[in-house]
Amino acid sequence: MCRDTEKIHPDEPAVLCQAGLAAYRAALAHGSALAPVPECVRELGLLRPHGDDPDVYVPVPPDVAAHRLGRPVERALLEGQQWLLSLRDSLAPAERLYREEQQRAVSPVRVLRERGVIRDTLRTLSESCRHEFQAAQPGGPRDPERLAVSLPGMLALLGRGVRYRTLYQHSVRTHGPTLDFMEQVQAAGGRFRTLDELFDRMIIYDRAVAVVRDQRYSATGYALLIEHPGIAGFLAGVFDHAWARAEPVAHDAAHARPAPLTDEKRRTVLRLMVEGHTDAGIASRLGMSPRTVATHIKRAADQFGSRSRAHLAYLLGKSDILD
Known part of the structure; x- marks a missing residue:
């Protein structure tokens, strides 16, 4: 058989069988072959009927046969390439318009440079926060001056009914200024937990906007403002997972300070x-x-x-x- 109908697509070229090769060899040796000849050598154009006698087949060089059979395919490829070029030309004005609009649109991720710019941005986001505040603050004990500056804003958040949660590392449990800050925020309804290891610094507002450190720079004066709700929501989920594994920080009458772990x-x-x-x-x-x-x-x-x-x-x- 010249074809395996179960394995070869009907549009694929025939496969030379042993009988076909033998017929082609005989035609090359004697200058022609008498009918009948195998189907594969006829389909591939290796044996072609003589113009004067249809019962006589003459051999055709393989490259000539391939060129003749391949002409329709080459023509279709050329037409396809021309169609693609025409399609690109047709869409070119829309592509230019799309790129112009994308450049004018507000990027969902913006770089914040310089600590003052970062602080002003965080203050603005805190003032507009209405539902939930999440923060991861790695690095151990916090600077007392920065804690004192941030305290009024945190209390204002809680005063508006915002859910407040912050993650620290276990090492803050022995740092007096950080514990004093946490105690005041907890008294207003805030919650703190600690982990041994914590991912990088990030603050999330209403699960829709986030500020994270720009890890392309080793300096601390670079941050990324993420205003894409999908990305911010993903980061909020990461925070939730870490929060579930963290140890609560509790201040009560029996224990003036939380256990240092x-x-x-x-x-x-x-x-x-x-x-x-x-x-x-x-x-x-x-x-x-x-x-x-x-x-x-x-x-x-x-x-x-x-x-x-x-x-x-x-x-x-x-x-x-x-x-």
């Missing part, structure tokens, strides 16, 4: 050390000082009687203290 912080420090992080790297991730990190590691070394950092990592790996 010392054991949990120490486990996190040791886990990162076992993973190979330096003291400075651990301190940056957990929002604490390198000296505090070194203290946690030294206490663990004394407890396990380790001779070196590598030996301590080995002993910690064998124990269940990090589980």
Whole structure:
């Protein structure tokens, strides 16, 4: 058989069978072949009826046969290319108009440069916030002056009935100015929770607008204002997930200050050390000082009687203290 009807598309060229090759070889050797000849060599144009005798087939060079069979396809390709060029020409005015309008439209993401611009933007967004405020503030204890400046705005948010939630790292639980700030905001209805590790700084207003650090720059004076509700909503969901895993910060009469979670912080420090992080790297991730990190590691070394950092990592790996 020259065709496998189950495997070959009807529009695909025929496949040479052994009988067809034998007939083509005989025609090349003798100058012609008598009918009947296999269907494949006829379809491919390798054997063509003689003009004077339709029962006699003459051989045709393969390149000549291919050129003859391929002419309709080449013609269709050329027509298709011309059609595509015409289509692009027809749509060119609309493309120019579209690009002009896109350039004039307000971008859903804007770069904020310089700390004063960032502060003014945050103040404006806070004043217009009506339903929910979410903030992730990594880096450990906050600057007391900045906390004092931001406190009136946060209390004003809560006074309008805005739901207020902020995530810090565990290291703030021993920082007096940050705890005082949280206590005042909590008294007005705000809520705080802490995690050992926290993603980068971000503030979300009404789940529709967000401000995040521009990670293209190492300096802190660059931020991104995201006014796309879909992106801001996604970030709000990330915050919700972290909030569900975080530890609440509670101020009450029985406990004037929230628990410092010392054991949990120490486990996190040791886990990162076992993973190979330096003291400075651990301190940056957990929002604490390198000296505090070194203290946690030294206490663990004394407890396990380790001779070196590598030996301590080995002993910690064998124990269940990090589980």
